[in-house]
Amino acid sequence: MPRPRSAPSARRRGALSSCAAALPALAALLSVATLSAPASANGRFPAAGLIASHPSDPSRLMVRATYGLLATQDGGEQWRWICEPIVGFGGNEDPMISFLADGTIIAGVFGGLSASKNGGCDWSFAQGDLLDRYAIDLSADREDPSRAVLVVSTGLGAGRFLTQLWETSDNADSWTKAGVDFPEDFVAHTVDAAASNRDRVYVSGRYGAPEYAGALERTDDRGATWERFDIPGSDDMNLPFLAAIDPVDPDVVYVRLDGDPTDALLVSRDGGHSFSTAFESSGDLLGFALSPDGGTVIVGGPQDGIWRAPAASLEFEKVSDVGPRCLTWTAEALFACGDEFVDGFTVGRSTDEGASFSALLHLDGLCGPLECAPESGVASTCGPLWGATELTIGSQQCGGATTGGEGGGPEPSPAETPDGCGCKIGAAGAARGGGAAPPGGRGAIWLALPGAVALACARRRRRAR
Structure with missing residues (x-):
């Protein structure tokens, strides 16, 4: 059976890209313009890597992409863009994001905990002891989404770290340090709280520099004390990341090892004491x-495509050739980040447990920046950046006008652009269980590669998770 690799939760900062570096790259970009997948403006292919769902409004989704955050408030009929600078990240960062109960959006970034109280139009950092603390990972409570946990870390040098658990119970209006600091030899990667036992929290990470070993830290008293369990097969080359905690049994925890060249999904059914x-x-x-x-x-x-198994047996069978970059399962559907040029969508939706997907968002499916008040951060910061982003991804304006160039394939069909609006994808795209050729017309957007250089001059490079 093939073997899994996890997407790291730890975000990495990238260096500022310069026009001097970007201009020589134009020739290289143009040379691959006819290939199936182009390079993105900030050095990575335009791609989605995380999907967050509002806990009580399934029509509201937020997607983290390599060119910002993408938001829909109508179940995918229309998508709007939130630029990285307004949230507070850039470069190679891939922040964890989550909705809270009242619609607050939180993002863990290198500079701290960033939050928006008005749907993404304005963002601000948590103040006090959380300011300028690397917010490594966060997790909203599934039973009470007004609550969330956050793990932060500061390097102390010589393989030592100040790592702490923080929590909110009021939709991120305030944050409180939970319990004691972790041992200074421990650097965290991911955090999650058990839905069935609020006092149970798991944190995965490494300890013991310079030859690190992977470990799972567990608390049963909300951080007052911690117990450490070694994770077999994990080390500095096989990094452990929490995948999920069973919603009913807090002792069942899934951990993914991100290794090179081999990877693994592990499960513990006794709270971390043993793994298989x-x-x-x-x-x-x-x-x-x-x-x-x-x-x-x-x-x-x-x-590897998509594999499915009963949790009780973990006997996997392959159900689809779609190669997801992320998966999110809600009460409404299973959502996947896809490769537009291989899977036929950037975000897909499945109602048959991954056997087939309908396209919810295409790469060119943004209508522009999030609609906000003129005095908002999105209007002042993201507005001036939209033109370059629009050219880079080949966005189609509402009304059917394409600004990314002409040619490169047939015009999109009416099913792909209902009411003549290129950003209104809805359920367009045939349900499918395997790989497919790029949808017609998608190749045209890459005649706008000079826009990629313009964007590279204005934004920092970032690396995929």
């Missing part, structure tokens, strides 16, 4: 999803 290998993959296994009831596990990646 649940799945192995030959490629990057970037997607993991646990059904809302905990009964079904789905994993997948670009090389």
